[in-house]
Amino acid sequence: MYPRWLWSGFSLPGVVWLILLFLVPFYAVIGVAFGSVDPLLQTPVPAWNPATWNTGWITQVLQEMAPGGVYWDPVRRTIYYVAISLGLCLLIGYPVAYYIARHAGRTKTLLLVLLIIPFWISYLMRMLAWVNLLEPTGYATRFLDFTGVSDLAVRSGLLLNPQSWLGGASITVVLALVYGYIPYLILPLYAALDRIDRSHLEAARDLGASPFRTFLHVTLPLSKTGILGGCVLIALPMFGDYYTPDVISGAPSTTMIGNQIDLYFHGGPQPTKGAAITVVLSLFLLIVMGYYMWTIHRATREASRA
């Protein structure tokens, strides 16, 4: 009933927009990263033609990111922070998603609304809230002092002194990352757990499995895609995060790879080097992204077929 050109015509403005403002900018990063630097002005001279590419910057950055290089510390720290934050997010997020999907009963609607509220509050506002709380006289610092948590953290070497939560401690940055990104994990987890057909659980119980074994052998495997999807969804932006450590610590002891990139674009002298790190980071994330997009693609194809 519709003319054949209509749908591609509908897509045209959006596709052109994304090509001009998403693909071309990516090529600009590559051009700058493989370009050279003006010897006098120290400004980047991009190389648009792949035949004239200069791979010097990329190889230099790769060497510096390897163990022993100047960026090794930020790289290692980024990997640690993301891994620990992901683990904590799952540890807290899974039970919450599970409870809301399974047992919340009449409070389900209320809990879902509460779950979504953090999405509508600016990320930096949520960080600002913690900056207020963790100042030496802030409510959280006083509470942590009172309960002895600060003391414990100091004694286990995670904190310099009980008042220095904002003084460049890794533990604060990790907890801030967890706080910032966990809502984006819980929602896909909830969706995955909510989709599980209850008859599977009943079947497992009827066949004599204990609640624990039912969870282990039915619920957990069925929520695997949700877990993976949610983890990728929060790991990607975490790898590129620079504002969380900036706001919550600001010390060189907590710089992540994103801070290193940001440094070269805000105040640093060499955007070329920043572009080269961006290319390396993107290549690494592309592998993760490729996997994730493949899963979404498959899911939407199934949805459109159904």
Added chain:
Amino acid sequence: MTTSAASARTTQEFTLWQRIWGWITNPWGKPRFLPVITWLYMAWAIVPVLIAIQFSFNATRSRTNWAGFSTRWYWGDPNDSVWHDPALRHALQQSLKLAVLDMVFAVPIGVLLAIGLARWRGRGSGASNFLMLFPLVTPEIVSGVALFLVFTHIYTVITTSTFAQVLGHVTFTISYVVVIVRGRLFSIGWQYEEAAADLGAGPFTALRLVLFPLLVPAIIASAAIAFAISIDDFVISQYLSCGAQCDTVPIIIYSSTRAAPLPSTNAIASIMVAFTLLAVVLGYVFFRIFTRGEVREGGISGDMSRFEI
């Protein structure tokens, strides 16, 4: 005597402790530790923000010691309040301007793209679908750097400016609009338009009188989301910023938190929260009005998850 009193007390405490522990770990009841974790999580997620909002009403310059209620940081203070500090006032205007412009451009382009991608079966449709998903999963610093370099090296006419900020915001908002509208398209299916065609409607009549009204709820939801995403955005705005004239509220929060924030930072952040919640509540109310009478699968949770992503 004393020993028996002490032992009586320990038994009593032990039983109380045992009762709490028994309630939490009771294997026959619902798993009790789950609600405890869930409600603690909810408190942890929301209470800090409420405290930040509380301190935006503080009467002194402190953000840690409560000294009584005042609206000083909103308009009372002649120098540092949101209303009187030109930097804060300008940032508020800039944020709202970007959010409205973002909505105006991203929603129509995104809606058309969603319809097109859902129905276009031809050369290039697979690649376009793939391209549309990319902005959703690219870390913001990567898109920020990319847009910064493209505006300083290729589209040098635009350079970094408010216009560039709008273009940047629209670029990554389009995909969210597409995802929301496409979900609705899948649930509508073809049958209403086929019925319209059987009754003699031409293609454009069917689009205008059948498909478009059915998409209105999704369009409203996506407009609210576009607004919220733009207001919330920090990285893209910062990378395409032209200096003080381009500062948005998140940029102000970022830079003042790193220096010495006043409660006016909390005040401007609270105002943004109010704007976002207003947009979301309005969007949700309209969404419910336009979907009245529809059988909803999954009740409010179905709506909510569609409303989010």
